[in-house]
Amino acid sequence: MPDFDVFVIGAGSGGVRFARIAAQNGAKVAVAESRHWGGTCVNLGCVPKKLMVYASEGAEAAEDARAYGWDVQLGAHDWSRFIAAKDKEIERLDGIYKSMLGKAGVELFVGRARLIDPNTIEIGPGPLDEQAEPRRVTAKRIVIATGGRPTRPPIEGAEHAIISDEAFHLKDRPERICIIGGGYIGIEFAGIFAGLGSKVDLVFRQDLPLRGFDRELREKLHEALPHHGIAVHAGQSPERIEKLGEGHYRVSLGNGETIETDCVFFATGRKPNIDGLGLDGVGVAVKDGAIAVDDQSATNLENIYAIGDVTDRINLTPVAIAEGHILAEALYTGHARSWSFETTPKAVFFSEPLASVGLTEEEAAEKADIEVFTASFRPLRQTLIGRERKAFMKLVVERESQKVVGAHMMGDASAEMMQGIAIAITAGLKKIDFDRTIGIHPTTAEEFVTMRSPTRQVARKG
Ligand SMILES: Cc1cc2nc3c(=O)[nH]c(=O)nc-3n(C[C@H](O)[C@H](O)[C@H](O)COP(=O)(O)OP(=O)(O)OC[C@H]3O[C@@H](n4cnc5c(N)ncnc54)[C@H](O)[C@@H]3O)c2cc1C
Numbered sequence: 001m002p003d004f005d006v007f008v009i010g011a012g013s014g015g016v017r018f019a020r021i022a023a024q025n026g027a028k029v030a031v032a033e034s035r036h037w038g039g040t041c042v043n044l045g046c047v048p049k050k051l052m053v054y055a056s057e058g059a060e061a062a063e064d065a066r067a068y069g070w071d072v073q074l075g076a077h078d079w080s081r082f083i084a085a086k087d088k089e090i091e092r093l094d095g096i097y098k099s100m101l102g103k104a105g106v107e108l109f110v111g112r113a114r115l116i117d118p119n120t121i122e123i124g125p126g127p128l129d130e131q132a133e134p135r136r137v138t139a140k141r142i143v144i145a146t147g148g149r150p151t152r153p154p155i156e157g158a159e160h161a162i163i164s165d166e167a168f169h170l171k172d173r174p175e176r177i178c179i180i181g182g183g184y185i186g187i188e189f190a191g192i193f194a195g196l197g198s199k200v201d202l203v204f205r206q207d208l209p210l211r212g213f214d215r216e217l218r219e220k221l222h223e224a225l226p227h228h229g230i231a232v233h234a235g236q237s238p239e240r241i242e243k244l245g246e247g248h249y250r251v252s253l254g255n256g257e258t259i260e261t262d263c264v265f266f267a268t269g270r271k272p273n274i275d276g277l278g279l280d281g282v283g284v285a286v287k288d289g290a291i292a293v294d295d296q297s298a299t300n301l302e303n304i305y306a307i308g309d310v311t312d313r314i315n316l317t318p319v320a321i322a323e324g325h326i327l328a329e330a331l332y333t334g335h336a337r338s339w340s341f342e343t344t345p346k347a348v349f350f351s352e353p354l355a356s357v358g359l360t361e362e363e364a365a366e367k368a369d370i371e372v373f374t375a376s377f378r379p380l381r382q383t384l385i386g387r388e389r390k391a392f393m394k395l396v397v398e399r400e401s402q403k404v405v406g407a408h409m410m411g412d413a414s415a416e417m418m419q420g421i422a423i424a425i426t427a428g429l430k431k432i433d434f435d436r437t438i439g440i441h442p443t444t445a446e447e448f449v450t451m452r453s454p455t456r457q458v459a460r461k462g
C-alpha cells in the first residue's frame, strides 16, 4: 500500500491547485516544495512584478495630477522602503498558500524531491531546509509541477549579470540598467526601471520586441519605448560583459557598440526545471528540454503526470492552474471541466500595457481571408496632460464567417479590458455582436464596439 494516492513535486501555481482539488475529492495528497510556497508567480513573478509596476507609476501619476490642478511636488522614490513593503506582502501570501494546502489536508514536505522509481520519491535538502535528512515515500501517482527558471546566455562575463529572481531583491535601484531580451520580462522591467527613474538600455535580437505578438502591436510598442526614456538596441545580442569596477559594467554588442551601465539584467527566456529530478533513471520522456505530455498532461509512464511551465506549453499562471485543476478532476472525479486554451488572453504589464487574445493578424491571414479593424487615438485622459500618447486597438475578423478571431491593444487598462473581450472571442462571437453592443461612454473600451469600417482587407496567404 503506497503512502499517498498522489505526490506533487512543486507548490507553484499548478501544483497547489492540483493538490487542493485532488484532496477535496478524497485523495490522500502530499506536496514537496524546495524553495517557496506559491511558486514563481507569488514569489518571483506575476505578483511582486505587478507591485513593482505600481511603484513605477508614481512619477507619472504625480505629473498627471498636476495637469489636473493638484499642487504635487514629486520627492525621491525610497527603493528600500518599497522593497520591504513588497517583501512583507509576498511573505503574507507565501504563508497563505502554505496554510491553504495544510487546511485542505495536504501533507507538506519541505525539500527538493526526486524520483527513485515510478512510485518512490526522495525528499532531500533544498533552499528552504538545507539540513533536511533525505526521506523516501511512495505514491500511486506522481505529478511533476516544478516550473521553470531563468536562463543566462553563454557569453563571456555572463556571471556579472542578474536574472529576474535577483531583480526583486536588489539592495539599491541601479541608476543605469542594461536589460537583455525583448520578451515579457525585458519589456516589463524596462518599464519598471524607467518609471522609477533609471536610465534603461534595452537590447534584443529581433527587429521588434515581443516575438509572437501581433506585428502591428509590436511596431507600436517599438515606437513607444523611446518616449519612456528607454534606449533601444534592436537586432543586437551582447557578446561580452566586462566588470569595470564595483557596480560598473561594460556590455559589448555584436555591432561593436558598447554600453556602460551599473547593472546588466538577462531577460532572455526561461527553461523547465527538470535537472536532478531523476527523470532519466525512471524513464520519463523529455522533449526539447521539457517534460513531454499529451493533452491530458500524462507522460509516457502511466502513473506520472506533468503540469505547468515544466511542460513548456503556455507558460502563464492561469494556464498552469487550469492544467492542475483539469488533471485533478479527471483523476479523482472522472468529469473534468474544460478550458479554452486556444483563446488564452495574455498581457504585458509595460507602462503602456499591451494585451492580446486569439490570433494575430499574421496567423489569421494564414487560415482565411480577413478584415482588420484598427483605431489609434489619444484617450481623453491624455488631453489635459498634453502627452502625445495614443491607445491602439485592433480586431481581426474572418471575412466569411464574420467571427472575431483576434483582439489586440496597447494602452491604459488594456489588460483589464482584454479579459472581457476574451469571453466574446472564446464564445465565437461575430463582428455584428460587437457592433450591436452599446458602448460605455466616455471610455477607451467603447472603441471595441464602434469600429465600423475595416482598415484593410487581407487575402488568405496560406
Ligand atoms: C518575472 C516573471 C513575471 C511573470 N509574470 C506573469 C504574469 O504577470 N502573469 C502570468 O500569468 N504569468 C507570469 N509569469 C509566469 C508564471 O509565473 C508561471 O507561468 C507560473 O508560475 C507557472 O506555474 P508552475 O506551477 O508551472 O511553476 P512555478 O510557479 O514555477 O512552481 C514550481 C515550484 O516547484 C518548486 N520546485 C522545483 N523543483 C523542485 C523539486 N525538485 N522539489 C520540490 N520543489 C521543486 C519551485 O521551487 C517552485 O516553487 C511570470 C514569470 C516570471 C519569471
Ligand SMILES: NC(=O)c1ccc[n+]([C@@H]2O[C@H](COP(=O)([O-])OP(=O)(O)OC[C@H]3O[C@@H](n4cnc5c(N)ncnc54)[C@H](O)[C@@H]3O)[C@@H](O)[C@H]2O)c1
Pocket: 153, 180, 181, 182, 183, 184, 185, 186, 188, 203, 204, 205, 206, 210, 211, 236, 237, 238, 267, 268, 269, 270, 314, 315, 316, 346, 347, 348, 349
Ligand atoms: N505578463 C506575463 O504574463 C508574463 C510576464 C513575465 C514572464 N512571463 C512568462 O515567462 C516567460 C519568460 O519570459 P522572458 O521574457 O524571459 O522570455 P521570452 O521568451 O518572452 O523572451 C526572451 C527574449 O530574449 C531574447 N533573447 C534571448 N537570448 C538573447 C540574447 N542572447 N541576446 C539578446 N536577446 C536575447 C529573445 O529573442 C526574446 O525576445 C514568458 O514567455 C512568459 O511565458 C509572463
